Amino acid sequence: MTLDDQLSAFLGEEPQQSRAEVFTAEVMKAVERRVFLDRLAAMAAGAVVLTLVLWAVSPALNLMVRAIAPSLAPVCGGLVFVAAIVMTGGPQVWRRLSIG
Amino acid sequence: MDAALVRQARAGSQAAFARLVAIHEKPLRGFLRKSGWIDADDIAQEAFVAAWAGLPKLRDDQGFRAWLFGVAWKKALSQRRGAQRAAARDEAWRGDQELEAAKEVGAEDRLALETALATLPEDQRACVTLCLGQGWSHAEVSDALGLPLGTVKSHVTRGRERLLAVLGGAS
Numbered sequence: 613m614t615l616d617d618q619l620s621a622f623l624g625e626e627p628q629q630s631r632a633e634v635f636t637a638e639v640m641k642a643v644e645r646r647v648f649l650d651r652l653a654a655m656a657a658g659a660v661v662l663t664l665v666l667w668a669v670s671p672a673l674n675l676m677v678r679a680i681a682p683s684l685a686p687v688c689g690g691l692v693f694v695a696a697i698v699m700t701g702g703p704q705v706w707r708r709l710s711i712g
Numbered sequence: 713m714d715a716a717l718v719r720q721a722r723a724g725s726q727a728a729f730a731r732l733v734a735i736h737e738k739p740l741r742g743f744l745r746k747s748g749w750i751d752a753d754d755i756a757q758e759a760f761v762a763a764w765a766g767l768p769k770l771r772d773d774q775g776f777r778a779w780l781f782g783v784a785w786k787k788a789l790s791q792r793r794g795a796q797r798a799a800a801r802d803e804a805w806r807g808d809q810e811l812e813a814a815k816e817v818g819a820e821d822r823l824a825l826e827t828a829l830a831t832l833p834e835d836q837r838a839c840v841t842l843c844l845g846q847g848w849s850h851a852e853v854s855d856a857l858g859l860p861l862g863t864v865k866s867h868v869t870r871g872r873e874r875l876l877a878v879l880g881g882a883s
Binding site (some may be wrong): 613615616618619620621622623624626627628631634635636638639640642643644645648668685 | 726729730733734737738739741742745746753757759761762765790810812813814815816817821822825829840841844845846847871872875876
């Protein structure tokens with residue numbers, strides 16, 4: 613064993629194994645937090661942009677909704693009726709209709 | 713092997729990044745500890761998180777190791793004040809971070825080497841730790857620490873001489 617070998621062994625010492633898994637877990641937890649915050653920031657930015665776009669085109673949207681609302685009213689009424697039955701009837705209704 | 717994992721991690725795979733952490737955490741923490749940073753684990757953790765966020769900026773996937781160590785080194789230098797504060801932390805916490813002692817080095821030599829290592833300038837300490845302890849090339853160290861190649865070479869030569877002197881073998 614030369615002095616250089618001893619020096620390399622000393623300088624190359626690594627942390628004990630016992631903390632390795634804990635350390636990796638801590639890092640990954642921090643990474644997950646980072647990913648979550650990044651997604652949250654992206655979604656918040658997207659929501660702001662969508663809000664601004666809808667606000668900008670709201671006059672046109674108003675006109676459009678007014679124009680199509682009368683023709684959609686019967687369909688919407690029907691859908692609301694079906695939704696009400698499904699919600700109140702639950703699984704029994706689904707079974708009778710052979711969907712559940 | 714790093715390159716494939718880096719590509720997967722960059723595409724969003726946390727499992728691939730966890731593998732990179734598992735591969736590099738011990739050498740990185742060992743390097744930071746030997747370089748004199750008491751809060752080595754904190755710095756290493758921050759470096760890994762910064763590396764995750766900075767993966768899109770990494771140009772050479774194969775050079776992940778040098779890049780990661782460079783990120784950690786910059787973090788360590790920027791947290792010098794924090795490290796000084798951390799010196800006051802309790803002994804139990806420090807004990808938790810102790811390195812696995814190499815059997816090749818006796819207790820007296822270890823003490824002498826630790827004292828001598830602490831007296832080296834921080835750049836020199838980092839260079840000898842990476843080149844002599846972890847077997848990096850001078851070019852890799854130059855790349856990771858952002859030091860000129862000639863400086864790295866002279867740091868390693870002088871640092872080695874000073875450390876060998878305490879082992880009784882100055883060349």
